[in-house]
Amino acid sequence: xxxxxxxxxxxxxxxxxxxxKGKIFSKIVKExxxxxxxxxxxxxxxxxxxxAIQNAKGVNMPKENIERAIKKASSEGASxxxxxxxxxxxxxxxxxxxxxxxxxxxxxxxxxAVFNKRGGNLGTNGSLSFxxxxxxxFTVHKGNRDPEEFQLEIIDAGVExxxxxxxxxxxxxxxxxxxxxxxxxDEMGMHVENAxxxxxxxxxxxxxxEAARRVLKLIEDFEDLDEVQNIYHNxxxxxxxxxxxxx
Numbered sequence: 001x002x003x004x005x006x007x008x009x010x011x012x013x014x015x016x017x018x019x020x021k022g023k024i025f026s027k028i029v030k031e032x033x034x035x036x037x038x039x040x041x042x043x044x045x046x047x048x049x050x051x052a053i054q055n056a057k058g059v060n061m062p063k064e065n066i067e068r069a070i071k072k073a074s075s076e077g078a079s080x081x082x083x084x085x086x087x088x089x090x091x092x093x094x095x096x097x098x099x100x101x102x103x104x105x106x107x108x109x110x111x112x113a114v115f116n117k118r119g120g121n122l123g124t125n126g127s128l129s130f131x132x133x134x135x136x137x138f139t140v141h142k143g144n145r146d147p148e149e150f151q152l153e154i155i156d157a158g159v160e161x162x163x164x165x166x167x168x169x170x171x172x173x174x175x176x177x178x179x180x181x182x183x184x185x186d187e188m189g190m191h192v193e194n195a196x197x198x199x200x201x202x203x204x205x206x207x208x209x210e211a212a213r214r215v216l217k218l219i220e221d222f223e224d225l226d227e228v229q230n231i232y233h234n235x236x237x238x239x240x241x242x243x244x245x246x247x
Contacts (some may be wrong), residue, residue: 027229028056029069030100036081047179051195058139058193058236083227085111086128090214091207094128094234096199101227110225114228118218132199132232135160138171138180141191157184168193172200182201212241 039046043053049070056066079102089095101107115122126190142150142164150169151162158177163170173181178197185192207215217236222231235241 023223024059025056025061025065026226027216028052028059028061029065030080030229032056032066033073034082034100036070041070041073051182054192055194055196057203059086083107085122085123086125086127087111087115087120088119088128089115089218089233091205091211092209093205093215094131094201095120095218095222096128096132096232097222097228098230098232099225099227100229103195107225107227110227111222114218114221114225118157118214118221120218131203131234132201134175134197135200136171136173136175137193137198137200138169138173138185138195139193140169140171140185141193142167142169143191147192152187154181154184157181196230198230199232201232204234204236205240206236207241209240209244216241216244217247 033047035046035049035052041049043050045223051150053066079099081102081104083099083101085097085099085108085226087095096113099107099111112122114120147164147169151159154162154171157180158173159181160173160174160177161170171181173218175197182192183194212235213234219231219233222228
């Protein structure tokens, strides 16, 4: 399994645990609110909202919760702003953080405090963006599909990589082909658990277990911040690191 696919699989499992804690629901509600603010409450004409609703269903968010988030979006969504932060964690690991916040000054302070606490440094915007590439990542239930036939059928839509792990296809696409792959999966009637534009590191950095553990503590602290939506880094997910992640 490729390093990226391994990370996606672990992230998916962790997402299932976060859903039980309500963390993932909170993130999706914010994404729904911002989507409505930007493109209206009609999912058919608002691709970002359609994607947010699809991801909400993928983690079994109740329908009434989704509808409530859409209704509240006109008021609560208006106060949320998108913000990104870049910096280096322990051992020079690059970290890219995406946030939705109603108070940017507070968020800057919170992000800087975590970097300082864990031996990292907050950088300037754009300083690390060249280390990551935007890619579309889909996690799709296999169902009763034959893996080889499915991969042959989906590849024509612009898929760069497709791997099967625990009855889940992990599909990677270019930024440009994200929409066409999403449309193809809809046409095929596949159950998409999650679809997201992620920031994939161009190169990864391997660390020993103790150094990796320090980096993962930093990431955990960021994940505990309410305003943080997504965190990306270039730590290589070795088997040893994967075990730490699942502890």
